[in-house]
Amino acid sequence: MATEKDNERSADERSLITTEVTAEATNRSDSRTNSVITTTDLDVYYGDERALDGVDIGIPENRVTAIIGPSGCGKSTFLRCINRMNDQIDSCRVDGTLGFHGKNVYDDDVDPVALRRKIGMVFQKPNPFPKSIYDNVAYGLRVQGLEDDVDLDEEVERALRGAALWDEVNDQLDSSGLDLSGGQQQRLCIARAIAPDPEVILMDEPTSALDPVAASKIEDLIDDLAEEYTVVIVTHNMQQAARISDRTAVFLTGGNLVEYDETATIFENPEHDRVEDYITGKFG
Ligand SMILES: Nc1ncnc2c1ncn2[C@@H]1O[C@H](COP(=O)(O)OP(=O)(O)OP(=O)(O)O)[C@@H](O)[C@H]1O
Numbered sequence: 001m002a003t004e005k006d007n008e009r010s011a012d013e014r015s016l017i018t019t020e021v022t023a024e025a026t027n028r029s030d031s032r033t034n035s036v037i038t039t040t041d042l043d044v045y046y047g048d049e050r051a052l053d054g055v056d057i058g059i060p061e062n063r064v065t066a067i068i069g070p071s072g073c074g075k076s077t078f079l080r081c082i083n084r085m086n087d088q089i090d091s092c093r094v095d096g097t098l099g100f101h102g103k104n105v106y107d108d109d110v111d112p113v114a115l116r117r118k119i120g121m122v123f124q125k126p127n128p129f130p131k132s133i134y135d136n137v138a139y140g141l142r143v144q145g146l147e148d149d150v151d152l153d154e155e156v157e158r159a160l161r162g163a164a165l166w167d168e169v170n171d172q173l174d175s176s177g178l179d180l181s182g183g184q185q186q187r188l189c190i191a192r193a194i195a196p197d198p199e200v201i202l203m204d205e206p207t208s209a210l211d212p213v214a215a216s217k218i219e220d221l222i223d224d225l226a227e228e229y230t231v232v233i234v235t236h237n238m239q240q241a242a243r244i245s246d247r248t249a250v251f252l253t254g255g256n257l258v259e260y261d262e263t264a265t266i267f268e269n270p271e272h273d274r275v276e277d278y279i280t281g282k283f284g
Pocket residue numbers: 046051069070071072073074075076077078089091
């Protein structure tokens with residue numbers, strides 16, 4: 001039976017594309033219950049160099065999925081594929097399919113800007129704009145052309161609360177986002193990412209530039225975010241992946257997804273020796 005959330009999602013999915021979603025796409029979405037993102041034989045090339053090789057994965061809704069693996073194995077490439085940030089790299093070519101609710105985001109009728117409203121991103125280095133705290137958060141709504149449809153003050157507050165930053169900044173919304181501490185700046189970037197009310201948040205090593213206390217706050221926040229959003233996080237920190245994720249995908253050199261399972265299984269009883277060697281620090 002279709003729930004209210006399913007109906008909302010269908011509406012969101014429709015807004016993603018400029019033509020109607022076909023019955024076939026809708027059925028595909030239903031048959032992959034719970035997977036909000038699914039890839040089939042996904043290859044990514046930069047020029048002639050292959051960065052991802054035949055990746056098949058289904059990322060569950062409202063869970064935290066960690067992507068781990070040694071430097072250069074394609075983690076950032078994979079993350080950027082999901083909301084088509086790789087479009088901005090001229091030499092980059094994607095083969096295979098990447099479904100968001102069963103709709104291939106690389107189809108010609110998908111609008112990447114609308115896609116990024118649904119799939120937001122947070123980067124390794126906090127990158128607030130040289131604007132006020134308020135305008136940093138409102139930016140996410142303005143860029144999507146939503147500012148006239150919503151109560152901006154309310155939405156800015158909602159996003160800052162959602163990013164666990166409101167209590168620290170509510171009396172200085174006009175101050176520059178750049179005057180915040182590194183950890184606060186990263187939470188501001190999370191507020192900016194959640195302001196347009198996405199479904200998925202992609203995070204590329206979001207705590208690696210932060211001190212342990214600030215990193216721990218972001219980890220707590222990720223746990224809260226997963227109640228409402230699907231979170232995909234790249235991390236080099238094994239303990240972090242083990243602590244915060246429900247599922248873990250291990251990529252190894254050559255852009256291969258070698259193992260993907262419940263996080264406890266990956267860390268306690270991985271199937272592949274190479275995965276065990278990687279997570280126990282024997283290489284990487
Ligand atoms: N813009 C680019 N142009 C050309 N090659 C690229 C580009 N970005 C990444 N690559 C190549 O693709 C491969 C995967 O890179 P990617 O950045 O996805 O790895 P990663 O797993 O995120 O590494 P790290 O842990 O160091 O961040 C590497 O060989 C890299 O050199």
